[in-house]
Amino acid sequence: MEIEIATIGGYEEVGRQMTAVRAGDDVVIFDMGLNLSQVLIHDNVETERMHSLDLIDMGAIPDDRVMSDLEGDVKAIVPTHGHLDHIGAISKLAHRYDAPIVASPFTIELVKQQIEGEQKFGVENDLVKMEAGETMSIGDRNELEFVNVTHSIIDAINPVLHTPEGAIVYGLDKRMDHTPVIGDPIDMERFREIGREGNGVLCYIEDCTNASKKGRTPSEKVAREHLRDVLYSVEDYDGGIVATTFSSHIARVKSLVEFADDIGRQPVLLGRSMEKYSGTAERLDFIDFPSDLGMFGHRKSVDRTFKRIMNEGKENYLPIVTGHQGEPRAMLTRMARGETPYELDDGDKVVFSARVIPEPTNEGQRYQAEKLLGMQGARVYDDIHVSGHLNQEGHYEMLDALQPQHVIPAHQDMSGFSSYVNLCESEGYKMGRDLHVTRNGNLIQLVD
Numbered sequence: 001m002e003i004e005i006a007t008i009g010g011y012e013e014v015g016r017q018m019t020a021v022r023a024g025d026d027v028v029i030f031d032m033g034l035n036l037s038q039v040l041i042h043d044n045v046e047t048e049r050m051h052s053l054d055l056i057d058m059g060a061i062p063d064d065r066v067m068s069d070l071e072g073d074v075k076a077i078v079p080t081h082g083h084l085d086h087i088g089a090i091s092k093l094a095h096r097y098d099a100p101i102v103a104s105p106f107t108i109e110l111v112k113q114q115i116e117g118e119q120k121f122g123v124e125n126d127l128v129k130m131e132a133g134e135t136m137s138i139g140d141r142n143e144l145e146f147v148n149v150t151h152s153i154i155d156a157i158n159p160v161l162h163t164p165e166g167a168i169v170y171g172l173d174k175r176m177d178h179t180p181v182i183g184d185p186i187d188m189e190r191f192r193e194i195g196r197e198g199n200g201v202l203c204y205i206e207d208c209t210n211a212s213k214k215g216r217t218p219s220e221k222v223a224r225e226h227l228r229d230v231l232y233s234v235e236d237y238d239g240g241i242v243a244t245t246f247s248s249h250i251a252r253v254k255s256l257v258e259f260a261d262d263i264g265r266q267p268v269l270l271g272r273s274m275e276k277y278s279g280t281a282e283r284l285d286f287i288d289f290p291s292d293l294g295m296f297g298h299r300k301s302v303d304r305t306f307k308r309i310m311n312e313g314k315e316n317y318l319p320i321v322t323g324h325q326g327e328p329r330a331m332l333t334r335m336a337r338g339e340t341p342y343e344l345d346d347g348d349k350v351v352f353s354a355r356v357i358p359e360p361t362n363e364g365q366r367y368q369a370e371k372l373l374g375m376q377g378a379r380v381y382d383d384i385h386v387s388g389h390l391n392q393e394g395h396y397e398m399l400d401a402l403q404p405q406h407v408i409p410a411h412q413d414m415s416g417f418s419s420y421v422n423l424c425e426s427e428g429y430k431m432g433r434d435l436h437v438t439r440n441g442n443l444i445q446l447v448d
């Protein structure tokens, strides 16, 4: 059976991930993401109204024109998890394919919300839920399997396409977490089985984000204990404490909510995306928040909540807000600019349970937000976080478990691939033979 891989997006950047695998006549698309930085760099761009081709030209969504060179029928579009760089282009591109979108329950719900928010294209692809550990036939001879992985968002999976020539494992995005705060540990046992059974692994496509970092990415449990240490240490403070984190990081939000309660403060989630992700996770029973936990997204209800906090005393509350990257329109930045009824005083604590995404725009915005907070007297606790991506030893373990015949580095630009290439070459792979460093818009023929 002919096996071909189309590297469509995310091979020159972190963002707009999209890869297609053709096995005989069947094609499966993995991820269809948005490159947010290419959108945000233009002021006032309303992507909701833009045409696909214009979005492709600005580098915001994957350039899927290479798909016309793949001779087969798309049977499924499979996003791995709910981060926007993996699902954000579904509402702009999926309507071009007559295929269902197959994803884990939390991811499907986020995809549904994306599609509902889209104003230009009527995306009507079927939405099919599939849990980790389940499989689905793709055509007559191939099978799709979801393997449970751990990442900075719940319900993440790595899809595996089993073909007569061997398995294609799509490895974006994960860390090896044996003690995640929500959900099951990564299913390394299954990865090891897949590496041994049948024809083994024909190809592994890997997320190289942290390939230059030595050692192992710590578990979410480590970030949780770090957060506990910080919040317990300010238990006796009788002023304002504010926390911020990735709103899609439900495990972290859970820890913040629990520790707020432990130190005698009522947690409250503020900001549109806080309400969106936590509300969705609760509705789907991934988490059981205290019944009196407030979640407010709309400007008016947020301001009303801030007024209530100011009236009843800041020392009774712990607002958990958006804005960990200093995004200009996010809640924490508005608070820092004094645009909300919440007043910061000398000595108030601001807890960033996040790391600055190393990109000049983020670094600049975050610097500004911290400066503004400091000008109001706030004390900043930074970097209470663990990454969602594998470091070097995790990458080594995956290669060891899967023993893939071919490897394709992804989810980075060329300089980001280099450490992973070095690791693979030290494991006996060779560039141009079985290690395929590539760019967006290429086809790699693995079996002809």
Ligand SMILES: [Zn+2]
Residues within 6 Å of the ligand: 081, 083, 151, 173, 388
């Ligand atoms: Zn991700």
